[in-house]
Amino acid sequence: MLVDFGSRYCGACKKLAPTVDELEKEHASTIKVIRIEAYENKELVKQLGITSLPTLVLYKGNKEFWKKAGVTPKSEIQASIAEAL
Secondary structure, eight states: OEEEEEOTTOHHHHHHHHHHHHHHHHTTTTOOEEEEEGGGOHHHHHHTTOOSSSEEEEEETTEEEEEEESOOOHHHHHHHHHHHO
């Protein structure tokens, strides 16, 4: 599962969104993508230690496998997905 913590008010989040959309389509059979609006889920963001937006978190099973803040290159995200599978 790939979780995208972002906000509609965040410029960097808007820049990363098309990449996340592409990954969701390309890996539809292997991963689930969930988008979390940070400003509407402040308590969850705090509990998970998300300190900047956008932040991507890749879970394998019930454990955090990979986490990256900022606009991340698609190739880096794909490599992490491949490693998790």
